[in-house]
Amino acid sequence: MQSAVQNCVTCPVRGPHCFCNLSPATVQELQTIGSRVRLRPGETVLREDSMADRVYVVCRGKIKLTASSADGKLLIVRIAGPGDVLGLTSLLNNVRHKVTAETLEICDLKAIGRADFLAFMESSRDVGRSAAVSIAWEYEGMLLTARRLATSSSAAGKLATALLDWGRMDGAGGESLEFRMPLTHEELGSMAGLSRETVTRLLGKFRREGLVELDGERMVLPAPAKMESLYC
Amino acid sequence: MQSAVQNCVTCPVRGPHCFCNLSPATVQELQTIGSRVRLRPGETVLREDSMADRVYVVCRGKIKLTASSADGKLLIVRIAGPGDVLGLTSLLNNVRHKVTAETLEICDLKAIGRADFLAFMESSRDVGRSAAVSIAWEYEGMLLTARRLATSSSAAGKLATALLDWGRMDGAGGESLEFRMPLTHEELGSMAGLSRETVTRLLGKFRREGLVELDGERMVLPAPAKMESLYC
DNA sequence: CGGTTTGTTGATCTCAGTCAATAAGTGTGG
DNA sequence: CCACACTTATTGACTGAGATCAACAAACCG
Numbered sequence A, B: 001m002q003s004a005v006q007n008c009v010t011c012p013v014r015g016p017h018c019f020c021n022l023s024p025a026t027v028q029e030l031q032t033i034g035s036r037v038r039l040r041p042g043e044t045v046l047r048e049d050s051m052a053d054r055v056y057v058v059c060r061g062k063i064k065l066t067a068s069s070a071d072g073k074l075l076i077v078r079i080a081g082p083g084d085v086l087g088l089t090s091l092l093n094n095v096r097h098k099v100t101a102e103t104l105e106i107c108d109l110k111a112i113g114r115a116d117f118l119a120f121m122e123s124s125r126d127v128g129r130s131a132a133v134s135i136a137w138e139y140e141g142m143l144l145t146a147r148r149l150a151t152s153s154s155a156a157g158k159l160a161t162a163l164l165d166w167g168r169m170d171g172a173g174g175e176s177l178e179f180r181m182p183l184t185h186e187e188l189g190s191m192a193g194l195s196r197e198t199v200t201r202l203l204g205k206f207r208r209e210g211l212v213e214l215d216g217e218r219m220v221l222p223a224p225a226k227m228e229s230l231y232c
Numbered sequence C: 001c002g003g004t005t006t007g008t009t010g011a012t013c014t015c016a017g018t019c020a021a022t023a024a025g026t027g028t029g030g
Numbered sequence D: 001c002c003a004c005a006c007t008t009a010t011t012g013a014c015t016g017a018g019a020t021c022a023a024c025a026a027a028c029c030g
Helices: A024-032 A088-093 A114-123 A125-151 A155-170 A185-192 A196-208 A224-231 B024-032 B088-093 B114-123 B125-151 B155-170 B185-192 B196-208 B224-231
Strands: A035-039 A044-046 A054-060 A063-068 A074-080 A100-103 A107-113 A177-180 A213-215 A218-221 B035-039 B044-046 B054-060 B063-068 B074-080 B100-103 B107-113 B177-180 B213-215 B218-221
Touching (some): A024 A114, A054 A088, A054 A114, A074 A185, A074 B125, A088 B125, A107 A114, A114 A125, A114 B125, A125 B114, A155 A177, A155 A185, A185 A196, A196 A213, B024 B114, B074 B125, B107 B114, B114 B125, B125 B155, B155 B218, B155 B224, B196 B213
Antiparallel strands (some): A035 A107, A054 A107, A063 A074, A063 A100, B035 B107, B044 B100, B054 B107, B063 B074, B063 B100, B177 B218, B213 B218
């Protein structure tokens, strides 16, 4: 039980789009509110259509966000990581959640009730700013997703763009992109709006063309530029 | 030249997701910064790939936001109206614009330079909050768009969902949705990810089925629930 | 072990994109 | 007012990409 991130003040998670990127005084205050939660892989953090009565700050682990349509088809919205906030947009809009969040790994979260969070936002001016930056970052990602879905006409284009987006978000920014790909073909299909079988076929094609290398969960895109020019 | 909205303090635009929904003192300050711009229909407010060096608050008129892919296909992101802010997410993320904004009518805008806006945000705590709420609202809309694009498999589903989304955003919330539809078939196609011809065919089909009534720019969806259950 | 999820490949079929031709509307200038 | 150009809408025919169905292999797991 020692390894949970216990202290916002000493926590090293401070990316540029990280919600916790606050002034020292405000971090102190953040430390005093909310409660810590530890979840095992596969647990549900928040559920579509439920009321947004609290927000969760991700301290450790990755969390899959999905949105579903009436007939059960899924869209993988994004994979949230440390520094992200879950449920914030729904809470601010005072509407029900439109996404389901499910842990992929062991996760540490900080849960903050609605009233506490709003009070926190009123109390320090950098909270609103940080929330805005955080949501703005999510928004830009969502925009890329929507554009990809709307404008890539071919299945190859959709899958290639989805892989490139993922790799650029997750991996190092070198010439060849290398990253973990924990999703099944079915889930990749959900991201790109394709069927499971089509994902299999296309990955095979990409591999034969030398655009994708696969080794278990490890995925490498050796020539992202070429991939983009060919299919996107 | 009298009709331009000249004063933030007396301006009546104060929706729940409106950026200008600020405390009186902050509105006073807003009034003192930035400069007013009037644009005619069809003019460009901001351009994809340009730097986000200012934000625009929409005071009057409607503005079409589009995102384009490498091969020139368009996605209509949304139609912005009074109280919306343009360019805010790009400015906060310090990246180039990912959308192009073009006026549909005569528009009054308030332009605020990057530095001024950031200073404004630092000066009053409700600015950050209001910005966060504003972006959160855009985010939710973007999420709906992406979900629609990803999960509606059939063309009819995509178009029906696009029309329903549009009507619910724009029109009254009664049993039958009635609203202005200023978009051409081509543009509707861009919203839903369809070709122009398919839009024509589907609108004809919907009309024959009594799901859509058209009279010039006026569009009525007499049975949104039925439409949703049939196609979404 | 058996059962379930995941990956792979082939065959078929349908939906919607594309091409083409035409009509209808809209504005412009003579 | 008409001729003209241009945009937008409409309909038909064709075709191809990808979903679906089906069968099976491989991995995973209690």
